[in-house]
Amino acid sequence: MVRGQLSRAVTLEMAPVADWTKPLIPANTSGHVQWPDAVTPDVAHSGTRPHSQGQGSANVRCLIVTETLDAGGMDEVVGFLARGLPHFGLSVAILHTPTDGVSPLGRLGQVLRKEGIEIANVGREECEAWIRDWKPDVLSIHGAPNWVLEAAARCSVPAIETLHGMHNEFNATTSEVAGRRQLLAGLVSVSEMVRRQYLAIHSSCDPASVVTIPNGVPAHRQQAMPREQARKILGINDEYLFLSLSRHCIQKNTYGLAAAFSRVADAVPQAHLLICGRPDDTAYAGQVVGLKGKMQNGDRLHLRDHSPHPRVLLSAADGFVLDSFFEGWALSSMEALVAGVPVIISDVGGAVEQLADRPEWGRLIPNPLGNPLEVDWESMTAARFQRQTNQDELVQAMISFTRDQMDRTPGSFASEAVARFDGALCLRRHAGVLKAAAVGEPIGFAQPAL
Numbered sequence: 001m002v003r004g005q006l007s008r009a010v011t012l013e014m015a016p017v018a019d020w021t022k023p024l025i026p027a028n029t030s031g032h033v034q035w036p037d038a039v040t041p042d043v044a045h046s047g048t049r050p051h052s053q054g055q056g057s058a059n060v061r062c063l064i065v066t067e068t069l070d071a072g073g074m075d076e077v078v079g080f081l082a083r084g085l086p087h088f089g090l091s092v093a094i095l096h097t098p099t100d101g102v103s104p105l106g107r108l109g110q111v112l113r114k115e116g117i118e119i120a121n122v123g124r125e126e127c128e129a130w131i132r133d134w135k136p137d138v139l140s141i142h143g144a145p146n147w148v149l150e151a152a153a154r155c156s157v158p159a160i161e162t163l164h165g166m167h168n169e170f171n172a173t174t175s176e177v178a179g180r181r182q183l184l185a186g187l188v189s190v191s192e193m194v195r196r197q198y199l200a201i202h203s204s205c206d207p208a209s210v211v212t213i214p215n216g217v218p219a220h221r222q223q224a225m226p227r228e229q230a231r232k233i234l235g236i237n238d239e240y241l242f243l244s245l246s247r248h249c250i251q252k253n254t255y256g257l258a259a260a261f262s263r264v265a266d267a268v269p270q271a272h273l274l275i276c277g278r279p280d281d282t283a284y285a286g287q288v289v290g291l292k293g294k295m296q297n298g299d300r301l302h303l304r305d306h307s308p309h310p311r312v313l314l315s316a317a318d319g320f321v322l323d324s325f326f327e328g329w330a331l332s333s334m335e336a337l338v339a340g341v342p343v344i345i346s347d348v349g350g351a352v353e354q355l356a357d358r359p360e361w362g363r364l365i366p367n368p369l370g371n372p373l374e375v376d377w378e379s380m381t382a383a384r385f386q387r388q389t390n391q392d393e394l395v396q397a398m399i400s401f402t403r404d405q406m407d408r409t410p411g412s413f414a415s416e417a418v419a420r421f422d423g424a425l426c427l428r429r430h431a432g433v434l435k436a437a438a439v440g441e442p443i444g445f446a447q448p449a450l
């Protein structure tokens with residue numbers, strides 16, 4: 001408790017991370033960062049517009065429920081589904097139900113509302129009335145509090161929960177997990193690791209009621225820009241740029257990554273690391289800032305706020321790195337692969353699937369805690385500022401990227417990655433599960449062949 005209070009006191013006196021008013025290396029350019037025009041999202045699929053087979057029946061009314069609509073990976077999946085499911089026979093709206101009951105819409109929520117997607121921001125008191133008024137056939141749940149599920153049950157509306165990770169179940173009792181499961185018609189897991197973790201906690205759960213649907217990449221996130229243009233925007237010349245699109249928080253383990261990069265920077269003079277994301281935990285981010293100030297080459301560690309231009313950052317990057325304690329299925333590493341950027345990723349949910357049988361796509365390193373199935377809040381908290389068990393492997397992988405010059409030719413493996421992370425297939429599978437639940441059918445039978 002004392003350590004936490006001291007870290008918060010220190011953090012209050014400093015900006016946790018820098019904004020984007022200046023390029024990464026001001027000496028290489030002049031003026032402010034000039035971002036290109038934003039890409040307007042179209043249909044969230046991988047290429048061609050989805051076919052109409054299976055859509056002859058009347059639209060299923062689907063209410064997508066989430067506790068946050070800002071800049072996280074779960075938020076992005078909610079936006080992906082809201083934009084894409086209507087092309088697979090579902091009418092959608094979003095029910096924003098923050099756990100504290102007072103949070104306004106975040107960045108993504110405001111964008112979706114401007115695109116014309118119906119969004120209601122409600123608390124516990126209004127939730128049931130709003131569900132009854134909208135008359136959904138099924139709910140798609142993404143991190144919503146229990147009172148939403150209880151309201152849906154009173155309205156006799158089936159609910160499917162998508163497990164984006166096990167963070168809500170860490171340190172939860174089996175009875176708590178089982179109690180929430182009783183309010184659901186089934187669950188979707190974004191990776192096999194998350195599915196195994198869930199079934200290990202709730203061993204009496206029917207495995208057929210938990211199906212795995214890996215995340216896909218929306219079409220507008222696949223668009224790149226010329227590498228030279230992107231690097232000029234950021235002020236990068238011949239430097240080797242590692243990128244980590246990570247919120248500044250304990251889950252993403254940015255302190256552990258920064259500590260490892262300190263060794264990389266000492267060994268590789270041209271290496272730079274950009275950690276870019278929303279500072280969710282300002283006390284934790286302040287500790288990373290403090291570490292940067294102590295590093296011999298701290299000027300080559302760049303800690304920045306969230307950027308709405310990931311395609312610019314990915315086009316400029318030479319390598320991508322993610323050293324998380326846990327993930328459900330990391331969107332950022334998948335998007336890096338789709339952009340043709342080789343990745344280094346710790347052993348978390350989805351990591352094995354993303355790099356399966358493709359050594360030229362990157363390196364899978366051990367989890368910072370060793371066994372990813374043993375990660376919980378207590379173990380992460382104990383290890384967050386310590387030298388972690390995978391540091392040597394992480395340092396070696398990053399140095400090998402700079403020395404071996406992993407293939408960064410534009411499009412070298414991007415087209416294969418686009419096919420592997422097919423957004424249309426992801427949407428089709430979610431639509432199948434939700435339609436099955438809406439009519440009371442087992443969701444395991446709703447899965448088309450891969």
